[in-house]
Amino acid sequence: MSYVEICDKFEEVVNYLTQTHEETANLSKFFGAYKKITENYAGQLWKLADSLMVSMNPEVNLNTLSMALLSFKEHVQKVAESHIQIVKSLQLDVIEPLDLFTEHFVLMFAELKNKGLAHYRELKFSREKMNKSRNEYYRTSNELEKFSRLGMTEDSKEKQDQNQKIITHLGMLQENQLDNYIKGIVEVNSCWDTYDKFMPQIMEDLQQNEESRIHFMRNSFEKYIRYYQKFQVHNGTSLEKLGEIIMNINSSIDVRVFVDLYKSKNLVMREQFINYDDWKSSINEETEVVENDQSIISNALNIIISHQNEKSSGIESDNFEKLSEVINTSEGRKIFIEILLSKISQPYLNYHAITQIAALIKEILSLMAKENEYDSSLFCNVISISVNCYTLEKGRKKTLSNFISPHYVWTDRKRWLQAIDYAVNAKAATKEPAQKQKKVSKLFQFFSGKTNPAAQEIEKVSAYAILSQFIFHMAKLKLPEVISSSIILDAAQQYNIEKERKILLISELQARSSLPIAYQNKLPPRDRTLSFYIRKSAKFFTIKELLEFSKVNNHWNLIISREKYKRMLLHTNAVKKNPDLRKTAWLNLLGVKSIDLDYENLVAILELSSNLLGELNEIIDMDVVRSFQKNEAITDQNLKNILKVYAYTNKELGYCQGMNYIAGTFFLVFQNENTSCQALSAMITKFSMTSLFTHKLKKLKKLFYILDRLTSFIYPEINDIFKDAWVFSDNYSSAWFMTVFSSIFHLRFDVLVKIWDVYFVYGWKGLFKICLGILKSFEDKLVDKSFEDIMFILSGLASSEIFDDNFFKKAMSIPVSNRVIISIKKEYKLITK
Numbered sequence: 001m002s003y004v005e006i007c008d009k010f011e012e013v014v015n016y017l018t019q020t021h022e023e024t025a026n027l028s029k030f031f032g033a034y035k036k037i038t039e040n041y042a043g044q045l046w047k048l049a050d051s052l053m054v055s056m057n058p059e060v061n062l063n064t065l066s067m068a069l070l071s072f073k074e075h076v077q078k079v080a081e082s083h084i085q086i087v088k089s090l091q092l093d094v095i096e097p098l099d100l101f102t103e104h105f106v107l108m109f110a111e112l113k114n115k116g117l118a119h120y121r122e123l124k125f126s127r128e129k130m131n132k133s134r135n136e137y138y139r140t141s142n143e144l145e146k147f148s149r150l151g152m153t154e155d156s157k158e159k160q161d162q163n164q165k166i167i168t169h170l171g172m173l174q175e176n177q178l179d180n181y182i183k184g185i186v187e188v189n190s191c192w193d194t195y196d197k198f199m200p201q202i203m204e205d206l207q208q209n210e211e212s213r214i215h216f217m218r219n220s221f222e223k224y225i226r227y228y229q230k231f232q233v234h235n236g237t238s239l240e241k242l243g244e245i246i247m248n249i250n251s252s253i254d255v256r257v258f259v260d261l262y263k264s265k266n267l268v269m270r271e272q273f274i275n276y277d278d279w280k281s282s283i284n285e286e287t288e289v290v291e292n293d294q295s296i297i298s299n300a301l302n303i304i305i306s307h308q309n310e311k312s313s314g315i316e317s318d319n320f321e322k323l324s325e326v327i328n329t330s331e332g333r334k335i336f337i338e339i340l341l342s343k344i345s346q347p348y349l350n351y352h353a354i355t356q357i358a359a360l361i362k363e364i365l366s367l368m369a370k371e372n373e374y375d376s377s378l379f380c381n382v383i384s385i386s387v388n389c390y391t392l393e394k395g396r397k398k399t400l401s402n403f404i405s406p407h408y409v410w411t412d413r414k415r416w417l418q419a420i421d422y423a424v425n426a427k428a429a430t431k432e433p434a435q436k437q438k439k440v441s442k443l444f445q446f447f448s449g450k451t452n453p454a455a456q457e458i459e460k461v462s463a464y465a466i467l468s469q470f471i472f473h474m475a476k477l478k479l480p481e482v483i484s485s486s487i488i489l490d491a492a493q494q495y496n497i498e499k500e501r502k503i504l505l506i507s508e509l510q511a512r513s514s515l516p517i518a519y520q521n522k523l524p525p526r527d528r529t530l531s532f533y534i535r536k537s538a539k540f541f542t543i544k545e546l547l548e549f550s551k552v553n554n555h556w557n558l559i560i561s562r563e564k565y566k567r568m569l570l571h572t573n574a575v576k577k578n579p580d581l582r583k584t585a586w587l588n589l590l591g592v593k594s595i596d597l598d599y600e601n602l603v604a605i606l607e608l609s610s611n612l613l614g615e616l617n618e619i620i621d622m623d624v625v626r627s628f629q630k631n632e633a634i635t636d637q638n639l640k641n642i643l644k645v646y647a648y649t650n651k652e653l654g655y656c657q658g659m660n661y662i663a664g665t666f667f668l669v670f671q672n673e674n675t676s677c678q679a680l681s682a683m684i685t686k687f688s689m690t691s692l693f694t695h696k697l698k699k700l701k702k703l704f705y706i707l708d709r710l711t712s713f714i715y716p717e718i719n720d721i722f723k724d725a726w727v728f729s730d731n732y733s734s735a736w737f738m739t740v741f742s743s744i745f746h747l748r749f750d751v752l753v754k755i756w757d758v759y760f761v762y763g764w765k766g767l768f769k770i771c772l773g774i775l776k777s778f779e780d781k782l783v784d785k786s787f788e789d790i791m792f793i794l795s796g797l798a799s800s801e802i803f804d805d806n807f808f809k810k811a812m813s814i815p816v817s818n819r820v821i822i823s824i825k826k827e828y829k830l831i832t833k
Contacts, residue, residue: 003203010120028098035087042083049076063254071245116202123191130184137177144170296322337381347388354391358403365409376422387476401476416487423466463495471509569757589760590682599674602645627660642677656693661742703737704730709824725787732794751803773811777802
């Protein structure tokens with residue numbers, strides 16, 4: 001059955017479809033309201049769970065009932081979080097696509113409706129006109145027949161003449177109306193011919209539009225069901241865990257825990273009489289010793305830190321001896337560092353003061369090493385002072401760490417690992433919920449034999465933040481990279497930090513290292529063959545000469561083809577004058593001719609059997625709707641055909657987000673689906689892009705690492721800006737690599753094709769040059785900016801005015817070689833083992 005069978009019922013079809021699009025709009029409104037209600041409910045549920053009080057002493061290990069209550073509270077909060085997650089998923093996968101589809105559906109329906117109404121109204125008007133002419137003709141004929149009969153019965157000559165005049169008049173009128181009636185029939189039949197010619201296609205399009213609406217709504221409902229099925233499974237698992245904990249509620253254990261707590265406090269120590277004078281004397285002695293030490297340290301630091309005289313004479317010998325006696329004790333060293341922290345309200349110190357403080361701190365470090373004192377609090381405070389205090393030398397900042405870095409204590413791995421552990425615990429201790437969670441975790445482990453995942457995650461996040469801070473401290477203290485990397489990796493292993501985060505930590509450590517990898521831009525020596533000479537000589541030929549030499553034989557053509565196309569795309573205006581040259585260059589650089597693809601048959605097969613692609617069919621349809629909407633040079637169907645054929649012929653990769661922009665760019669250049677599909681396949685193969693989309697984005701992470709490393713030693717100033725703001729390449733460059741900038745510049749086609757010219761000629765090396773060129777162009781705007789500001793600046797590339805011919809010339813001059821990239825890849829491989 002088809003709408004084509006009821007072409008004559010166009011008005012009824014339009015009225016029905018008008019109701020259906022209102023139905024779709026109402027569903028979109030429903031999901032929007034549903035999202036708001038669910039968000040409100042989840043927020044209220046979270047607050048309600050948070051208000052649930054558990055009677056317990058924070059100094060006591062939790063009993064089984066308190067454990068159950070806290071687990072119940074956590075369960076309810078997870079339910080609230082699950083609702084929030086559901087509405088987020090609905091927003092991304094149902095509400096936003098449904099709104100876009102509804103808008104697209106209404107526009108398409110309106111366009112088809114107007115086309116159909118034009119033909120329908122023309123036919124309707126001509127039929128009404130023809131019916132009117134026919135009725136008038138029949139009425140006049142009836143009158144003529146009546147007067148003709150009447151004339152036969154009239155006796156009077158006068159009446160007969162009068163009747164004859166009427167008959168003559170009616171006869172003329174009948175002839176005129178007959179002509180109008182016949183013309184009306186011809187006009188109606190002509191309108192029917194036009195109607196029959198165009199209306200079946202319009203009705204078919206309306207049917208396809210309606211079928212897509214039904215399919216899309218079904219897909220939306222299925223997604224809604226899937227999300228709630230996952231929600232129920234998640235809730236069921238959470239309830240099972242809660243049930244296990246509730247089953248462990250045991251009054252005997254709770255009583256035993258409570259009694260054990262107070263039992264230890266019931267041990268009575270026998271008291272001895274101490275008179276008041278003895279007690280007062282002992283207290284005064286302890287206080288005098290502490291106050292005397294504090295006074296000595298405070299006076300000495302006041303003299304050192306004084307800014308009244310740039311060349312202060314320093315501490316007198318007597319005071320220095322007293323100060324040395326104080327810091328020779330463990331307690332004295334703690335007091336010294338604590339008072340120093342309190343005295344330095346401003347981190348700036350004059351050169352004389354900072355050298356004296358450096359000498360005292362080095363003395364403290366030597367004593368700590370000599371006495372095997374592992375006071376992590378003291379060690380962390382020393383590090384904090386060393387990176388914050390600074391002086392000015394020749395107008396440049398020089399921190400205290402520069403004066404105390406050459407000391408053997410910094411190479412003690414055990415001391416660093418204990419300091420990291422202390423800092424992680426201190427960070428966790430500042431948050432009361434984290435402390436409670438830790439106690440819950442211990443009791444959970446005691447009863448169930450399992451660890452608490454939430455507590456582990458909190459510890460991981462804290463450890464990752466602390467390790468990142470310590471990387472900064474190690475770099476400032478010039479700790480050898482071999483030692484610092486082993487410390488960071490050991491600490492990361494201790495806190496079970498994920499592999500990806502380990503890579504980021506090591507990447508940051510190497511970026512801050514003062515010893516970058518060996519950097520060479522020279523090519524390795526090659527055999528002096530004919531091919532080598534031809535390739536080298538090609539750089540000095542004109543394009544005309546290159547074209548002539550390429551005709552010598554296929555071997556010569558193959559050798560100089562890259563230079564020929566590089567000159568054509570990057571160093572002349574040839575492609576501006578003749579855009580077809582770009583098509584030829586791209587096809588040859590990608591090697592598209594070698595691909596055999598029966599494209600037309602594949603399109604027909606996929607149209608007939610949509611199930612061949614499974615879920616990919618729907619995913620492609622949804623992604624296509626969101627891309628190239630403002631470009632009339634490409635239709636949704638063009639893009640769907642290219643992507644579906646590629647997904648079908650490359651089942652290992654299929655379709656991944658981002659391919660829609662790559663395929664669309666090819667079509668805008670070639671204006672041919674078959675060629676664009678072949679180019680897409682060739683590009684992914686030539687540049688090994690499969691792992692860019694699959695295998696946990698393995699290649700993408702490697703590209704992030706390479707860009708970070710290149711930035712660190714080609715543009716160290718930009719690298720410092722990024723590190724101070726905690727910006728890494730994965731924060732801003734995903735679309736740069738995954739879509740080769742096509743998702744960013746699809747509305748600025750002139751910029752995009754130039755970037756692709758570079759990419760096809762130089763490969764990933766060329767793309768890295770473009771990336772670094774962008775960062776260099778924005779350097780002045782990035783100085784002293786926060787993370788959010790930097791992200792905002794780099795997200796505005798599409799509207800930036802930096803992309804002129806001069807930009808590409810500067811980018812191509814950036815010293816990035818394949819040799820350096822290979823070195824960084826080897827480095828990355830060692831880290832990720």
